[in-house]
Amino acid sequence: MATTSATSGAGGPNAESVFGPPRRRIGEKAITVVLFCAAATSVVITIGIVVSLAGETLTFFTDQAVTVSGFLTGGQWTPLFSDPQFGIRPLVQGTLIISGIALIVAIPLGIGTAAFLSEYASPRVRKAVKPTLELLAGVPTVVFGYFALTYFTPTVLNGLLGLDVAVFNGLAGGVIVGILIVPTIASVAEDAMSAVPQSLREGAYGLGASRRQVTVRVVVPAALSGITAGIVLGASRAVGETMVVLIAAGQVPTTSLNPRNPMETMTAFIGATGKGDVPTGSTGYKAIFAVGFALFLMTLILNTISIRFVRRYRQVYE
């Protein structure tokens, strides 16, 4: 707001005679308040998430006489048994293994796709590939779960590759989640690569480098912040993914590292348990919140890291 250090209208005609009667400004103020409340509901939602998760998690720890260290490190997750165990390690392990497999699949595919689109593809090819990637991104995860269970496991893993996996197995879950997050990694990485100024490339071309060398030695290093942001974002999505693992990876919490066997992730546990009618305040109910809270924290940390990387790569070129 521009301010002034002068004194107002001493000795001159007053404002009303020149500008007419003053207008009512209450309406404008009210509108601003209403809009602020709308925007503030997002804060309310976050508070709601944190409060509900944290609150129930607290009662979980106090009521079930579970220690935090026991929760975090215990290797047995059987909350609904008569002698319940609350070690979350099998769930976390399941999440990490499946997300790890997903990243192993998605990182080369995502970065390769991004490099291809950004550095090599002709406009015609781009016009065909980009919408298809968006289509892939738009397929509901339940469809991927169906695909993993009914096609990928029997036909590809067991049939084509002869891997002899169980009907529900971590490998199928991991690979399909990987395919799921390829568009996420690819679009952020491609964004970052396209943002690399042409002058950098031209400098390398001028020295006699081939397109391959320019891509690998100039563009990718320059876009590294953005690529990392994409990978971290993809990891966050993989960690939070529910349907594929619920359908295809199984509901058996295990500390086995073998992806051929079923394994349960944090998200699958929440889905499987919440499906039924868990009474409020029951063990299963509280366990959902405890696991949900852990999940929320994991993805929050990953997202914050990703945002930091995005900010870094945007800053460099803007």
Added chain:
Amino acid sequence: MTTTSSRPVGEVLGIPPASHRLRDRSFVLLLAVLTSVALIVLAVLLIDTGIDGIPQLSLSFLTSFPSAFPAKAGIESAITGTLWLMGVVTFVIVPLGVASALYLEEFADGTRWWNRIIEVNIQNLAAVPSIVYGILGLAYIVRGPLSLGRTVLAGGLTLALVVLPVVIITGREALRAVPPSIKEGALALGATRWQAIWRQILPASIPGIATGVILSISRAIGETAPLILVGAATFVAFNPTGLDSPFTALPLQIFSWISQPNDQFRMLAAAAIIVLLVILVILNAVAIRLRNRYQQRW
């Protein structure tokens, strides 16, 4: 003229040696292969689903209700449930999302700490796993303070929470795309801030906002995880009778059929998936058409 070195002519002229060329060519090939993997998987997925599902598609499939007998089962209640849910979602996200976007873009002073918190917040909310929203819905909407029970309204509200951050973000981008000279022109004519926004900026950004809303709805249609926590536990063989009615939805029905041991239900799931995908393709086509037709070229 004799050459002053014994290097091959090709290298002097800038043509790379054969080994380099091989590396260059295989690199392109590698990238092309990597790119096509995801696309091939998509194609296989669609073909496999089609093979299983298309034979099951029929008018009776669309107009029957779920049943314990695969031959008689259909998705009418799932389709109507999805429609009801999307109605609730739209009713919530349009006013709330547009109002929030308006506030953040036009009224919020970016230097105030509370406005910055809101902005960061929305970015975080957009990336929270949808099942966490399911937990929130279960705790506060189905039970807890709102205690709506497992009803259409509860399901719709929960889904609205999932996509609201996306609506706000795309809404802000649509508002930002309107050049400031329009706002300046309106204000210079003696319009108040709200008049300039309501009469010029908002109308000019409606195509962008509408595209964002449609894309958010197409995301909400496919969301399963939150509905698992918030939706009915048993199968629903009737159309919703109101906001307070139990419901099922397409993704829920698909999930339910996949989970059945009987292989026949898997075929039905495939058919339902095809219906779901067709709906999504239509929605996205509408959004793209809208964007292309009404997009303002400044």
Added chain:
Amino acid sequence: MVAITQGDPTPGSNLRDVSDLDPASDPRNEPAAPAIPGQVPAVAAGQPHAAVPVVAHHDVIDDAIETPVFVTEKLSVSYGSSPAVLDVSLRVPEKQITAFIGPSGCGKSTIIRCFNRMNDLIPAARVDGMVRYHGVDLYGGDIDSVQVRKRIGMVFQKPNPFPKSIYDNIAFGPKVLGMKGSMDQIVEQALRRASLWDDVKDRLKDNAFGMSGGQQQRLCIARALATNPDVLLMDEPCSALDPISTGRIEDLMHELKETVSIVIVTHNMQQAARVSDRTAFFIVDMGSSEEARIGRLVEYGPTDRIFTNPHDIRTEEYVSGKFG
């Protein structure tokens, strides 16, 4: 009447050699300058602003105007802590065309944006000094900037019609103002005043974006006129237009000044010479360092005098094209 004062010429004076002039108007025959509002005091060498000379205020700032529409006193605008333009004191006449000229960055646009409170839109902008409109302090506490803009209209450098029909563009101002009367008539009258009616009367519902640049700018002028403003501020209105459109708008300005006071910012000196009755010349004062680019008013008076007989040597250099 311009007051002539007697006094010794001061070192570093930028007043040009006027020994061939009538001694009564010889600026060198001036007394030591008394304290006059707007006058820059002499400073010792080595201090900031040492480059700015003492000028006899009334000789270069010709202020004797009976009915001014704007009166500014030491009007200054700063962005944050850095001043952009300082100490502008002048009186803008009613129902005439006043031009602000000068090199880019000298603050001409910044000053006219004070006249309709458009600087309010820039959070960091601070306005010091006084600007009175028909005697009322525009920045007084009880002044509503929205109402100011209903009386003082503005046309911008790049035409900015709304993405609506021609009719709706014109009707927007009257609608938000709540003007009574037939909207059709208001629209027609505004378009006639802007010499646009014949061109568009058959296509009022067409989108304004389909018009040429020159037509769009005349549309913006018509739009500003629709609210019957008292003053029209024009910020380089022709700089984005071709010469023919420019000519049409200059003709338009001559017609309009009978009913509307006009202040035009232009970087085109010939345009100022063609259209304006009075001209104010601004410069960028580099001060003591590169960063201190401060706009200042150098000379102001009837256009004829500014262009044929300027009193400040910097004015003379600018209008004769030696710099700019």
